[in-house]
Structure formats: C-alpha cells, structure tokens
Amino acid sequence: MTQTATATDLAPLHPDAVRILPLGGLGEIGLNLMAIEARGEIVLIDCGLMFPEAYMFGIDLVVPDISALAGRTGDIRAILLTHGHEDHIGAIPFLLKELGNPPIYGTALTLGLLRTKLEEHSLTGKARLETVLPRQSIELGPFEVEFFRVAHSIVDGCGLALRTPAGLIVHTGDFKLDPTPVDGQTTDLGRLAAYGEEGVLLLMADSTNVERLGQTLSERTVGEALNNIVPRSSGMIFVATFSSNIHRIQQICDAAHAAGRSVLVSGRSMVGNIAIARQLGYLRVPDELFIDLRRMRELPREQVLVLTTGSQGEPLSSLTRIAMADHKQLELLPGDTVILSAKFIPGNERAITDLINHLCRRGAEVHYETTSEIHVSGHASQDELKTVHSLVKPHYFVPVHGEYRHLAHHARLARSMGMPSERVLVIENGQPLVLSPNGHRLEARVDTGRVFVDGKGVGDIGEMELRDRRHLANHGLVLVFMALNQSTGEIVTGPEIVTRGFVLEMDGQPLLDEALELVRDTLADHSREAVAGWEELRVEVRKTLHRFFNRTMDRRPLIIPFIMEL
Numbered sequence: 325m326t327q328t329a330t331a332t333d334l335a336p337l338h339p340d341a342v343r344i345l346p347l348g349g350l351g352e353i354g355l356n357l358m359a360i361e362a363r364g365e366i367v368l369i370d371c372g373l374m375f376p377e378a379y380m381f382g383i384d385l386v387v388p389d390i391s392a393l394a395g396r397t398g399d400i401r402a403i404l405l406t407h408g409h410e411d412h413i414g415a416i417p418f419l420l421k422e423l424g425n426p427p428i429y430g431t432a433l434t435l436g437l438l439r440t441k442l443e444e445h446s447l448t449g450k451a452r453l454e455t456v457l458p459r460q461s462i463e464l465g466p467f468e469v470e471f472f473r474v475a476h477s478i479v480d481g482c483g484l485a486l487r488t489p490a491g492l493i494v495h496t497g498d499f500k501l502d503p504t505p506v507d508g509q510t511t512d513l514g515r516l517a518a519y520g521e522e523g524v525l526l527l528m529a530d531s532t533n534v535e536r537l538g539q540t541l542s543e544r545t546v547g548e549a550l551n552n553i554v555p556r557s558s559g560m561i562f563v564a565t566f567s568s569n570i571h572r573i574q575q576i577c578d579a580a581h582a583a584g585r586s587v588l589v590s591g592r593s594m595v596g597n598i599a600i601a602r603q604l605g606y607l608r609v610p611d612e613l614f615i616d617l618r619r620m621r622e623l624p625r626e627q628v629l630v631l632t633t634g635s636q637g638e639p640l641s642s643l644t645r646i647a648m649a650d651h652k653q654l655e656l657l658p659g660d661t662v663i664l665s666a667k668f669i670p671g672n673e674r675a676i677t678d679l680i681n682h683l684c685r686r687g688a689e690v691h692y693e694t695t696s697e698i699h700v701s702g703h704a705s706q707d708e709l710k711t712v713h714s715l716v717k718p719h720y721f722v723p724v725h726g727e728y729r730h731l732a733h734h735a736r737l738a739r740s741m742g743m744p745s746e747r748v749l750v751i752e753n754g755q756p757l758v759l760s761p762n763g764h765r766l767e768a769r770v771d772t773g774r775v776f777v778d779g780k781g782v783g784d785i786g787e788m789e790l791r792d793r794r795h796l797a798n799h800g801l802v803l804v805f806m807a808l809n810q811s812t813g814e815i816v817t818g819p820e821i822v823t824r825g826f827v828l829e830m831d832g833q834p835l836l837d838e839a840l841e842l843v844r845d846t847l848a849d850h851s852r853e854a855v856a857g858w859e860e861l862r863v864e865v866r867k868t869l870h871r872f873f874n875r876t877m878d879r880r881p882l883i884i885p886f887i888m889e890l
C-alpha cells in the first residue's frame with residue numbers, strides 16, 4: 325500500500341463538517357491517538373505508547389508516527405486525555421514539542437501521572453496542564469468538550485462528548501460498566517442517556533473485550549478474592565500489580581490491614597504512584613500501615629505484605645529480582661505466598677510463566693489469574709457495550725481501541741442491534757473520515773506508522789535498522805579485514821575473518837581456509853584496473869562469501885568487508 329499524503333494534503337472542510345483522523349490505536353492495542361478537525365482547528369484525543377514486540381530487538385518503546393500532522397501543528401488547540409494509562413498518555417513526553425506544545429486537558433490523577441513522566445524528561449515547566457472535572461465543559465474553538473466519568477482499571481477515567489459543527493461525537497475512552505466500583509464512581513450512564521436524547525452523530529467505543537460474552541466482573545470481586553487468600557496465607561506475602569491500578573492497590577492495602585499485616589512498597593513506579601494517589605486523595609490508607617525496610621526486619625514474616633511491580637515478568641522489576649534471589653533487600657523463603665494480581669498481557673506469557681516457575685522452585689505458593697479470581701479486566705464485555713449503544717443511539721458508529729478483529733467484531737455487534745451497515749464504519753489508522761450534514765466520505769489515506777524509541781534516540785531506528793538487528797540475531801555476523809596497496813591493488817595484510825554468533829574458527833577451520841581463499845581469488849580477479857572501485861570490490865567479496873556460506877553451511881550471516889588502502 326502506498327501512503328503519501330499528510331493532513332495538509334486533505335481538502336479543506338465545509339464549515340459544517342468534521343474530520344476524524346485516527347493516527348494510532350485502530351488496528352492495534354496501544355498508541356492511542358486520534359485527531360478531530362473542524363473549521364481548520366484540531367483537537368487530539370490521547371497520545372499513547374506501545375511496548376515493543378519480540379521482533380523489535382533493542383527497542384525500548386514505540387510511539388505513534390505523527391508526520392501526518394506536519395504543517396498543521398499550529399492548528400492543534402488541545403490534547404484531551406481520557407485516562408492515565410501508558411497507551412493513552414505515554415507518548416506525550418516524546419511528541420509534545422513536535423505537536424507544538426498545546427494545552428493538555430485531563431482529570432487530576434491523569435495529569436498527576438503525566439507530570440511524573442514530564443519530570444523524567446525535564447519538561448515540567450514547559451507543558452501546559454489543565455485539570456478538568458467530570459461533567460465540566462470546555463470551549464476549544466469550534467469544539468465544546470465535556471468530560472464524563474467512566475469506570476476502568478485506573479481511577480479518574482473519563483469519556484468525552486464533543487459538540488462539533490457537524491454534531492455531537494461521543495468517545496467512551498477505556499471503560500466498563502462496573503456497578504460496584506471501589507470508589508463508587510460508576511460510569512455516567514445518565515450523561516450517556518442524555519447525549520442519546522440530544523442526538524449523537526458519532527459514537528466511538530472501546531472494543532478491547534468485545535469478544536467476551538456477558539459482563540466484566542466488578543473490581544470489588546478482586547477485593548473479595550484477596551480477603552479470602554490473604555488471611556489464610558503463610559509466610560510473607562508478595563503481591564504484584566500494575567502501579568497505576570489505584571483501586572487494586574487500595575483493595576490490597578485493605579486486605580492486608582484486615583489481616584493484621586503491614587505493607588512494604590517496593591518498586592520505583594509503585595512508590596511514586598502511591599504517593600501521587602494519596603496526595604490527591606484517591607488512595608485512603610492509614611499512615612501506619614506502610615512500613616520501611618528497617619521496620620520490616622523487626623516484624624515476623626506473617627505480619628508483612630510486600631506490594632510490588634513486575635507482574636509481567638519484566639527482567640529488571642523488583643519481583644523478578646526477588647524470584648532470582650537477586651534483590652538486595654527482599655528475600656523469598658519457602659512457605660511465602662506470591663499473588664500476581666494482573667492480566668497476562670499477550671506477548672508477556674513466556675516471561676510470566678518463567679517467573680512463576682522460579683517462584684515455585686523457591687517454595688512459594690503462587691496465585692495467578694488462572695488459579696484464582698485475583699484479576700478482572702477494566703474493559704466492557706458484550707452486554708455492557710450493548711447497553712452503551714442502546715443509550716447513545718448514534719447515527720454513525722466507529723469501533724476504536726482494538727486490533728482489526730476486535731473492531732470487526734464490534735461492528736458486527738452494532739449491526740446486530742439494528743444499525744444499518746452503511747453507518748457502521750470500520751476504519752484503521754491513517755484513514756480520514758469526514759462527517760457532514762450531507763453524509764459521510766472516506767478520504768485518501770495519510771501516512772501513519774510507528775516510531776521506535778531506543779535509549780535517547782527517537783525515530784533514528786527505522787524498519788531497515790530493525791531488519792539488520794533481526795538479521796544479526798538470526799544469522800550472526802562475519803567481518804572480513806584486509807589492507808591493499810593503493811596503487812597496485814595487491815594484498816598488504818589479510819584477508820582475515822572475524823565472526824560473531826557464527827562459528828568458523830574452531831571446527832570450521834577447513835571452511836574458513838576455503839573462505840579466505842575465495843576472498844583472495846576475488847581480489848586477484850579485480851587487480852589493477854579495478855582498484856579505483858573499492859566499493860565494487862566490497863560488493864564482490866560480500867557476494868562471494870554470501871554464496872559460499874549459503875552453499876556450504878546453509879547460513880546467511882550479515883557480511884561486512886573492511887578494505888584499507890595503504
């Protein structure tokens with residue numbers, strides 16, 4: 325597929341039209357970023373990252389490619405944040421400058437979590453953060469934006485209602501209809517019903533759990549499970565969960581408190597997020613529940629619960645180091661209990677099962693998703709999605725937040741509820757959709773994609789470099805060194821072959837000799853007249869060795885010839 329256009333190439337909009345341009349999150353889980361444009365002005369919904377997949381060797385993070393917005397950053401009025409998960413706020417520190425540093429609107433906890441990220445990138449003073457409350461309306465040029473409360477696996481989550489010149493757009497954000505959330509803050513069905521009465525042009529709704537029948541369990545069920553497990557557990561208890569799941573942390577602390585255990589918090593993000601949540605009043609825990617390492621050592625193991633990160637088996641996390649007996653302060657002993665209160669995120673299964681194996685080997689009793697009810701999802705299942713569709717009664721529906729199969733499934737759900745197919749639109753990243761009083765149209769696709777972050781480099785590693793890394797990882801490296809006389813082209817030193825991840829030196833001595841002989845032959849064929857073309861010679865050496873290793877060993881290493889002139 326050739327994609328060449330950017331948003332500047334798109335036709336100017338009719339004053340009563342609105343353009344939806346997804347730049348991430350439609351066709352993948354992660355990288356959520358959507359641009360909404362009317363009367364020449366743009367608001368962005370979320371700006372998230374994605375963790376690298378196994379084939380992305382050495383990549384730390386992935387952020388959305390925003391080159392489609394090049395030349396339009398002056399028109400961006402605001403970034404609207406639905407909630408504080410990484411896949412919604414994580415790309416901001418990397419892209420804020422490129423986006424022209426527009427004001428960022430979100431609820432207190434969302435901005436609190438973002439502030440920590442901005443501090444890590446020394447951007448705190450520069451970013452303009454605007455705190456909003458649910459049901460609060462903000463005027464942003466041609467848009468009137470209202471945040472409405474949704475329940476999710478992080479506190480202070482919101483959906484968005486955008487009044488635009490073309491009509492009302494409702495975006496659910498990530499949500500579930502938990503009737504008994506830990507903080508009592510249910511999804512604002514009243515507002516959703518009111519929007520439905522007012523008339524909704526477009527609904528965009530979370531598709532993550534559309535394949536699940538029925539209803540997602542309430543977060544409170546996890547509290548009940550913890551209250552069962554914690555009092556009858558032996559030894560020290562280690563509980564791992566996501567540091568952003570404040571309700572889960574609340575319930576873990578409550579269970580510890582009820583069972584007479586003190587809580588030691590381990591892991592940088594866990595310590596940081598608990599401090600933010602307590603400061604903003606989202607986590608209610610008595611001061612004396614928390615203990616430090618010194619106090620922990622004075623207490624019997626049966627009176628301690630360690631709250632930690634590392635539920636995904638991340639190699640550097642606190643829990644993995646504890647499991648490998650590689651933690652400076654914390655030790656796991658036979659008879660201790662470990663609870664992994666989190667989902668096995670696809671792609672992490674191997675790391676998590678390795679972690680569980682290590683924990684079991686040390687004699688711990690391990691509880692995890694498939695053995696106990698110690699995790700529930702934060703996303704709505706089919707019955708909840710149907711409730712939202714029937715309340716909002718949109719004219720158009722665009723499924724969001726999912727891989728293509730989730731989007732397709734969600735479209736089917738909408739059609740099954742009586743929506744005509746021509747108004748259920750499955751679009752992917754880079755596909756602009758224009759809605760106006762005359763109907764809708766899909767415009768030519770614009771550039772989208774992924775930008776890789778490796779260390780301090782953002783975007784310098786591309787698909788080509790990743791291909792080299794994969795090649796190196798799969799086939800190893802062969803370096804050929806030689807020095808040639810500048811005028812005669814005769815060999816002064818070498819050739820010499822050095823390999824990495826590709827054994828030749830020991831058992832392969834006859835093959836190595838043969839390879840060197842081939843290089844010498846290639847050089848001889850190239851004698852004087854070709855001396856000017858070192859590059860040609862390099863290519864020739866590479867080709868010769870490539871054919872040789874392919875024929876003799878059925879291997880295709882990365883071959884790099886170095887030729888020095890003397």
Ligand SMILES: [Zn+2]
Binds near residue numbers: 356409411412498
């Ligand atoms: Zn999300």
Ligand SMILES: [Zn+2]
Binds near residue numbers: 409476702
């Ligand atoms: Zn989320």
